[in-house]
Amino acid sequence: MMIKILYAILIFATVLFQSLQIATAQPIPTAEENIPYLVTFGAQSEIKWGDDDFCQVFFLIIPTSQVNPVYIRVYDPDCGGEFDEAKGAFDTKTAFSVYGGKGCISDPDAQGSDPKGNFKSGNLLATKTFAENPKYDKNWYTFGPFNPTEGELSNDYGGYVLKIIAQGISGDDGNLYRYFLSAKSDENKAIEGSNSCTFEYTFRMHDNASNVSHVYPYINKAVTTIKIFNFDWDSDGVIRIISVAKNGVAAKVSAEGNWETSTHLISAEEKNTSLDIQFVKNRNLPIKNNNVVIYVTNQYGDQMPFFTAPIGGIPKFKGKIIATPIKK
Ligand SMILES: [Ca+2]
Ligand SMILES: [Ca+2]
Ligand SMILES: [Ca+2]
Numbered sequence: 080m081m082i083k084i085l086y087a088i089l090i091f092a093t094v095l096f097q098s099l100q101i102a103t104a105q106p107i108p109t110a111e112e113n114i115p116y117l118v119t120f121g122a123q124s125e126i127k128w129g130d131d132d133f134c135q136v137f138f139l140i141i142p143t144s145q146v147n148p149v150y151i152r153v154y155d156p157d158c159g160g161e162f163d164e165a166k167g168a169f170d171t172k173t174a175f176s177v178y179g180g181k182g183c184i185s186d187p188d189a190q191g192s193d194p195k196g197n198f199k200s201g202n203l204l205a206t207k208t209f210a211e212n213p214k215y216d217k218n219w220y221t222f223g224p225f226n227p228t229e230g231e232l233s234n235d236y237g238g239y240v241l242k243i244i245a246q247g248i249s250g251d252d253g254n255l256y257r258y259f260l261s262a263k264s265d266e267n268k269a270i271e272g273s274n275s276c277t278f279e280y281t282f283r284m285h286d287n288a289s290n291v292s293h294v295y296p297y298i299n300k301a302v303t304t305i306k307i308f309n310f311d312w313d314s315d316g317v318i319r320i321i322s323v324a325k326n327g328v329a330a331k332v333s334a335e336g337n338w339e340t341s342t343h344l345i346s347a348e349e350k351n352t353s354l355d356i357q358f359v360k361n362r363n364l365p366i367k368n369n370n371v372v373i374y375v376t377n378q379y380g381d382q383m384p385f386f387t388a389p390i391g392g393i394p395k396f397k398g399k400i401i402a403t404p405i406k407k
Contacts, residue, residue, distance in 0.1 A: 105269040107137060107258040108282065109387045114292045116155075116162065116257060116283040118370045121171035121250030127336030128166070129311045129370025133247035134194040135281050138184050138384075139260045141227045141239045142272035148224030150264050151177060151243055154257040156220045159211025164253030164368060169211040171250025176206040177222050178242040183231040189242065190382050192279040192308070192374045201242060204229060208248060221264045236276070253370065255283055276384040279374040284315065284358060288365035292358040295389035296375045298322075300350045303378050306342045307356070309333050310372035316361035318373075322354045326396040330356070348397070353389035 108114035117137075120130040141149055155162055159169040176199070183189065183201030191198060205222045209215060222243075230239030243258065260275065262268040280294055296305070309318060312333040320328045324346045331341035358371065375383045 105260045105267065105273060107260070107275050107387050111295070111389065111393060112293050112387060113285075113290060114282045115285055116255035117245070118164070118253050118255050118281055118283045119173055119245040119247050120253045121158070121173070121247040123249060123251045124166070124247065124253070125251075125336075127311060128164070128253060129372070130247070130253070130281050131310050131372050132194055135245045135277070136189065136194070136198065136279070137243050137258065137275055137277045138236070139230075139241045139243065140233075140236050140274045140276065141230060141241070141260070141270065143227075143232075143238055144272065145227050145270055147262060148226055149241075149270060150221050150223035150225070150261045151241065152219045152221045152259040152261050152267060154219055154259070155215065155217055156207075156209045156254075156256055157212040157215040158209065158250070158252050158254040160213065160216030162217070162255045164255065164370075166251045166253075169250075169252050171252040171254060172208050172210050172248040173254045174206060174208040174244075174246045174248050175222070176244045176246070177204045177225070178202060178244070179204050179225065179229040179231060179240075181231055183242050184233055184236060184240045185231060190278045190384075192382055194246070199244065201231060202229075204241075209254075219259075221261075223264065238273070275387045278382040278384055279372065280385055281370065281372045284360065284366070284369040284371060286365065286367050288316075288360040288362040290360070294356045294373060294385045295353040295387075295393070296356065296383045296385050297353050297390045298345055298349050298351065298383075301377070302345050302350065302383070304342060304344055305354075305383070306340055306376045308338055308340050308374050308376070310338045311336055312339075312371050313366045313369050314361075315366040315369050316359045319357050319359065320354055321357060321396060322349050322394045323352055323397045324348050325354075326398060352391050352394050353386065355389070355394050
């Protein structure tokens, strides 16, 4: 009996260890991020509704061990129906376009915070524009199949990289959606060892104030200072940093339709780890339908990637917890 229990514990520990070692990041956003939806507004929208540039770029990283085709599935790509954010009648068109090939991620314009210059770098592999369409409301549209080698091979990012750009072509409504990098066309089947990243995140917060959302920028060994930019947070609580060396350092937060920035030093132990930037809503006055934009630069002003499956796992503060006496 005792041996059976020990054996069960061993199996459980092995599975847990493996799950920590292998990133499985196919739903975008991931469970670790706890972000309900990505959001992109139509080109005629007011930026104070929470999208500064009506464009969102994501990179999908496929391990070189993957030989079979992959699919990029988009949940609720249309703008209309249940989840999307209406301004008057739904009249928004959103183009989703998939790119691969040389320059797809390595072109510096692809890694900026603004859709400028050659940000559509690489080869266009597929594109489709969606308006309001009940067929795709609360439903999936599948791009692909794509051969992994159609992506750009990148040693820096650890695999073949595809890019998907969501762009609000026209209209003034908010299109909410999610992605899944799948091994199958008609269902979501994870690809072991894959990951995804973006250099500027535009997303919808939960309405329920008990939900904390997270993004995970990776700190490579060259980073000494970071600058956090956030837009249209609507003063909805706090944005704080957890890392191996930071235990809830507050970033300066934006109100409605403005950018705020704060600069934070990076310590030696934070190099080659991820930061956990947490979005904690105000429990007394939670904001509904809050869309927010965030990006982070290093000391050279270069954008840093947010990985949907944090590299090295979710960081835990390793310093001493200093107890603060409770005020009575
Ligand atoms: Ca409209
Ligand atoms: Ca949608
Ligand atoms: Ca907002």
